[in-house]
Amino acid sequence: MLAQHTPLLVTPTDATALGTAMVEPEAVLSDAPTYAPEATGALLLGLLISPKEPKEPKGK
Amino acid sequence: MTASVTQTAHQVSAQALAWLHAQRECGVLPADTTADLGDPDSVYKPLGETALAASLVLRESAAGSVELSQAHELMEFCWRQFGEGDMLYERLLRYSMMTDPLETYAPFARCGFRHEPLERLLAHTSALRSVRAVEVVPNRRLAVANAARVVGLDQGGHAYDWPTLARATWLGATPEPWLVDWMTGYCVTHTVFHLTDWGANPTGLPDDLTEYVTTWLPVWIDIWAEIEQWDLVAELMIVGCCLKEPYCAPADWERLARAQHPDGLVPRDGDPVPDDPAQRFNDHQHTAVVAAIAGTLAVSRTLGGAADPR
Amino acid sequence: MLAEHVERADDPKAALAAIRVVGADAFAPYLLAEAVFHPDDAAAVSQSFAVFPPAVSTPDPPPSGPAEPWIVAWRDWATAALLARLTGTQGDGTLAPRPEGAPTDHTDWQRWSVRMSQLSPLALPALDGPVHAAARAAPLALARGATRAVLRRDFPTATRIVRWLALLHAEGVRLPLDPVPLVEHLRLHGGGPRLALDAAIARRLLGLEAP
Numbered sequence: 001m002l003a004q005h006t007p008l009l010v011t012p013t014d015a016t017a018l019g020t021a022m023v024e025p026e027a028v029l030s031d032a033p034t035y036a037p038e039a040t041g042a043l044l045l046g047l048l049i050s051p052k053e054p055k056e057p058k059g060k
Numbered sequence: 061m062t063a064s065v066t067q068t069a070h071q072v073s074a075q076a077l078a079w080l081h082a083q084r085e086c087g088v089l090p091a092d093t094t095a096d097l098g099d100p101d102s103v104y105k106p107l108g109e110t111a112l113a114a115s116l117v118l119r120e121s122a123a124g125s126v127e128l129s130q131a132h133e134l135m136e137f138c139w140r141q142f143g144e145g146d147m148l149y150e151r152l153l154r155y156s157m158m159t160d161p162l163e164t165y166a167p168f169a170r171c172g173f174r175h176e177p178l179e180r181l182l183a184h185t186s187a188l189r190s191v192r193a194v195e196v197v198p199n200r201r202l203a204v205a206n207a208a209r210v211v212g213l214d215q216g217g218h219a220y221d222w223p224t225l226a227r228a229t230w231l232g233a234t235p236e237p238w239l240v241d242w243m244t245g246y247c248v249t250h251t252v253f254h255l256t257d258w259g260a261n262p263t264g265l266p267d268d269l270t271e272y273v274t275t276w277l278p279v280w281i282d283i284w285a286e287i288e289q290w291d292l293v294a295e296l297m298i299v300g301c302c303l304k305e306p307y308c309a310p311a312d313w314e315r316l317a318r319a320q321h322p323d324g325l326v327p328r329d330g331d332p333v334p335d336d337p338a339q340r341f342n343d344h345q346h347t348a349v350v351a352a353i354a355g356t357l358a359v360s361r362t363l364g365g366a367a368d369p370r
Numbered sequence: 371m372l373a374e375h376v377e378r379a380d381d382p383k384a385a386l387a388a389i390r391v392v393g394a395d396a397f398a399p400y401l402l403a404e405a406v407f408h409p410d411d412a413a414a415v416s417q418s419f420a421v422f423p424p425a426v427s428t429p430d431p432p433p434s435g436p437a438e439p440w441i442v443a444w445r446d447w448a449t450a451a452l453l454a455r456l457t458g459t460q461g462d463g464t465l466a467p468r469p470e471g472a473p474t475d476h477t478d479w480q481r482w483s484v485r486m487s488q489l490s491p492l493a494l495p496a497l498d499g500p501v502h503a504a505a506r507a508a509p510l511a512l513a514r515g516a517t518r519a520v521l522r523r524d525f526p527t528a529t530r531i532v533r534w535l536a537l538l539h540a541e542g543v544r545l546p547l548d549p550v551p552l553v554e555h556l557r558l559h560g561g562g563p564r565l566a567l568d569a570a571i572a573r574r575l576l577g578l579e580a581p
Contacts, residue, residue, distance in 0.1 A: 023488055024526070026484045033242045034242050036243075236547065275510065279521070
């Protein structure tokens with residue numbers, strides 16, 4: 001059976017902390033998406049299939 | 061509620077338009093500009109955007125006489141910058157596959173600034189399978205189709221297949237709304253702009269997409285307003301004005317009005333705004349365009365008595 | 371399970387506090403899986419209430435009173451009601467009375483959905499009441515709230531709201547979004563034991579995990 005003989009002293013601080021833990025507010029700061037060049041896929045695409053810019057032809 | 065939106069939206073758009081008008085000399089093409097346009101995004105594209113905003117102010121005719129006059133002057137200013145169409149014509153002659161001459165021309169054509177040789181060339185070029193098949197993202201394809209529609213090229217055997225074009229976009233997939241990212245947010249706004257021709261034809265957005273946008277638009281406006289992404293927020297507010305039952309929330313308009321500077325500048329985001337006039341114009345011209353369009357359409361839709369704007 | 375948790379703990383007070391915090395969800399293994407409820411488990415829950423007593427009188431619902439104690443009172447009621455159910459005790463609220471009021475005004479869906487997330491331990495199939503009725507009346511506000519929380523990358527809040535969506539889905543309510551990929555997304559992206567528990571409960575409700 002449970003250790004009911006153990007005297008457990010609960011302070012007001014404990015009770016407050018418990019109440020806070022039970023309320024679970026939302027995150028204060030949003031981390032919503034913003035401009036992210038790496039998210040466009042252009043880099044990956046560029047690395048794989050984009051040809052390099054041609055040099056000016058000689059003698060022109 | 062509706063009256064407060066009308067008033068605030070008018071104030072935001074009038075001030076944004078006045079700022080674009082006052083700052084227009086910051087956005088002139090360099091004297092030696094040719095149709096080749098070394099950097100088309102620097103001045104050429106913003107001029108086209110300013111013309112778009114002005115053309116919609118004129119189309120809606122919901123603004124006051126001062127704004128209508130400023131809009132007309134901006135149209136003439138931008139038209140002169142483009143050599144009254146000659147530059148667009150030369151650019152299309154040189155680069156048949158490029159869509160920007162058509163897209164840039166559309167707002168002018170809408171307001172009666174026509175260029176006959178350009179129109180003949182556009183009719184030929186835009187009908188070519190080669191041009192229609194150019195590999196671009198689906199919402200860009202809609203931009204071309206709408207520009208063609210405005211210019212009068214979306215007809216007969218060359219009419220665009222709007223349902224297929226709509227279905228090919230991200231929005232057309234009615235995707236999980238909780239995975240949208242910043243760039244995809246812009247894809248959504250542009251898909252709606254072009255399908256509805258900037259709110260002129262709300263039924264251009266298919267019913268299921270209208271329902272989808274109506275459901276999730278408030279969420280997207282909320283999360284991007286919280287982190288002060290005003291440019292994207294204002295674009296989403298245009299989207300609200302393009303719906304069959306417009307979504308124009310008074311709180312959204314009051315928030316955008318609070319973000320607007322006393323001189324009419326609308327900051328693109330929450331970052332500090334520089335003092336240098338050229339830099340201010342460079343950084344925030346697009347947001348002024350967006351705010352002017354959003355306010356114009358909100359005034360028009362709320363005055364038009366469209367059902368229950370909230 | 372619960373009794374074992376307390377008996378094996380180095381700090382029994384913390385172990386009992388944990389039972390109070392987890393609240394009604396401590397019974398999820400007995401309701402949604404095949405854990406066998408033992409009288410010692412009931413004693414552990416009763417002891418947690420004895421050591422950390424709930425408010426004597428139920429607080430006024432917001433806006434008359436502050437939201438936090440009222441949320442705690444609802445969570446205590448849920449724990450007490452399930453304990454009574456599992457032990458076969460007549461009537462609910464033996465350890466904690468049922469508070470007045472429920473969050474019915476979902477016009478401000480942002481704040482409302484966060485409130486519902488704070489009440490997510492009530493989103494269990496064995497419970498019913500005015501908070502559940504409020505959830506059933508507002509699937510759109512819940513779906514918007516969950517979407518908003520995911521996009522803010524507040525995954526714990528999102529997962530709590532998704533529990534209500536999962537419960538409604540299990541009840542056959544039509545939702546504006548498919549909760550299945552959303553739960554999976556949160557399970558794979560979110561962290562922490564509380565989120566894992568919320569996600570596991572949601573998965574059970576959606577029938578994604580066999581009992």
